[in-house]
Amino acid sequence: MESSNSAAFEGLIKRGELIESVSEMTPDYLRELKHTLIVSGDTELISAPAYYLAARKAPSVNAFMTGIAIIQDELAHAHIAYHILEELGESQEALIFKRDPKAFRYPYAFDVPLESWTELVVANAMYDQAGFCLLGDIHEQCSYGPWKRGLVKVMAEENFHLRNGRNWSKRISQAGGAAKEELQRAVDWMFPLTVEWFGLPDNLKQHSAQLDYRLKGLTNDQLRQQWLSTVVPFMTSIGIQVPAHQENSHYVLDYPFPSTFDAEAKRWDFNDPCSWIDVLARWRARGPRNAEMVALFQESFSKFQVQQ
Amino acid sequence: MSPERGRQEERVWSALAEINDPEMPINLVDLGVVYGVALEQRTVRLRLTFTAMGCPASDMIIADIRERLLAEPGIDEVAIDVVWDPPWSSSRMTADGREALRAWGLSV
Numbered sequence: 001m002e003s004s005n006s007a008a009f010e011g012l013i014k015r016g017e018l019i020e021s022v023s024e025m026t027p028d029y030l031r032e033l034k035h036t037l038i039v040s041g042d043t044e045l046i047s048a049p050a051y052y053l054a055a056r057k058a059p060s061v062n063a064f065m066t067g068i069a070i071i072q073d074e075l076a077h078a079h080i081a082y083h084i085l086e087e088l089g090e091s092q093e094a095l096i097f098k099r100d101p102k103a104f105r106y107p108y109a110f111d112v113p114l115e116s117w118t119e120l121v122v123a124n125a126m127y128d129q130a131g132f133c134l135l136g137d138i139h140e141q142c143s144y145g146p147w148k149r150g151l152v153k154v155m156a157e158e159n160f161h162l163r164n165g166r167n168w169s170k171r172i173s174q175a176g177g178a179a180k181e182e183l184q185r186a187v188d189w190m191f192p193l194t195v196e197w198f199g200l201p202d203n204l205k206q207h208s209a210q211l212d213y214r215l216k217g218l219t220n221d222q223l224r225q226q227w228l229s230t231v232v233p234f235m236t237s238i239g240i241q242v243p244a245h246q247e248n249s250h251y252v253l254d255y256p257f258p259s260t261f262d263a264e265a266k267r268w269d270f271n272d273p274c275s276w277i278d279v280l281a282r283w284r285a286r287g288p289r290n291a292e293m294v295a296l297f298q299e300s301f302s303k304f305q306v307q308q
Numbered sequence: 309m310s311p312e313r314g315r316q317e318e319r320v321w322s323a324l325a326e327i328n329d330p331e332m333p334i335n336l337v338d339l340g341v342v343y344g345v346a347l348e349q350r351t352v353r354l355r356l357t358f359t360a361m362g363c364p365a366s367d368m369i370i371a372d373i374r375e376r377l378l379a380e381p382g383i384d385e386v387a388i389d390v391v392w393d394p395p396w397s398s399s400r401m402t403a404d405g406r407e408a409l410r411a412w413g414l415s416v
Binding site: 062063065066068069070152153156157159160163164167 | 330331332333362363364365366367368371412413
């Protein structure tokens with residue numbers, strides 16, 4: 001009985017039908033959906049403190065307002081994911097305020113601090129572009145109806161973040177001199193971190209339950225290519241160099257992938273290729289600012305709890 | 309106003325109607341934030357407001373207007389006067405604008 005139910009469920013997914021409630025799901029599907037939502041919610045949530053630390057360096061009141069509006073959007077996007085998780089039986093409070101910093105499932109890039117307005121706008125141009133690729137894929141393909149529909153406004157807002165990143169990157173590059181050099185340095189360390197964001201290459205990832213369940217539609221390498229196909233031409237068009245180029249219809253990296261990263265110095269050593277086992281170990285250990293970023297939204301929570 | 313001047317002002321309004329708000333799928337004319345357009349030789353003077361004083365997209369909107377209007381033949385300068393009186397309210401949106409936002413899921 002169990003296996004015929006699960007075969008019927010997989011048939012639904014294959015036919016492209018939408019799943020609307022927990023009662024329709026198999027336990028495996030529910031687990032994968034929750035995992036995917038946690039990664040998405042954590043990524044949106046952590047971007048708020050990460051962006052905030054840099055938005056404080058905004059060069060004008062208008063720029064600061066834009067930075068703060070982006071942070072507000074990110075918190076709202078996180079809320080969509082955690083709200084759905086709550087409907088699936090998880091506790092929002094426990095997920096956000098009671099988890100150990102190391103248990104958060106956001107990309108390693110956010111553990112490396114953004115320390116200037118320039119680094120913030122490069123994050124808008126590259127990290128938000130990664131978010132745009134990942135969420136756009138979920139918006140188009142996801143088999144879970146409530147999430148798919150919730151992403152309509154998210155996509156419009158991510159577009160706003162991207163514009164902020166691109167407008168400012170272009171403006172800083174046109175300013176030239178030390179400003180442009182700072183922009184190039186930011187791209188130098190942030191570009192490979194975002195390439196890494198999409199995870200293991202397809203040839204090392206033999207099986208993906210997320211794809212089987214149509215929680216997403218594109219593979220890691222397809223998403224990485226999509227990202228490269230927007231970021232490489234844009235950066236090149238504003239006179240910023242990136243370590244990748246186009247060959248026929250796809251993009252090729254000009255450095256060994258993966259490579260070794262010194263997070264404290266924000267420096268890649270392309271002469272020191274490493275294995276994915278090393279990368280996974282670096283991700284698991286988390287980066288230099290993991291505890292500090294999580295503390296920014298967790299630290300006051302217990303102060304305001306009513307004692308039972 | 310000469311017929312030629314009138315036609316040029318119409319072209320400016322059409323061009324403004326091609327510019328979307330950066331955060332919502334509605335153009336600036338339907339949103340009702342353009343209060344007036346005046347042409348003086350090769351300069352367009354625009355009275356513009358925002359839906360909120362803390363509008364995070366104000367720089368982007370101003371940049372979009374400049375870029376689009378400077379692409380119009382016969383226009384070399386765009387002077388934008390940001391005004392707060394009268395204050396914007398949703399009653400300034402056109403029927404088309406209202407419909408666009410409703411379709412997007414905003415109640416207006």
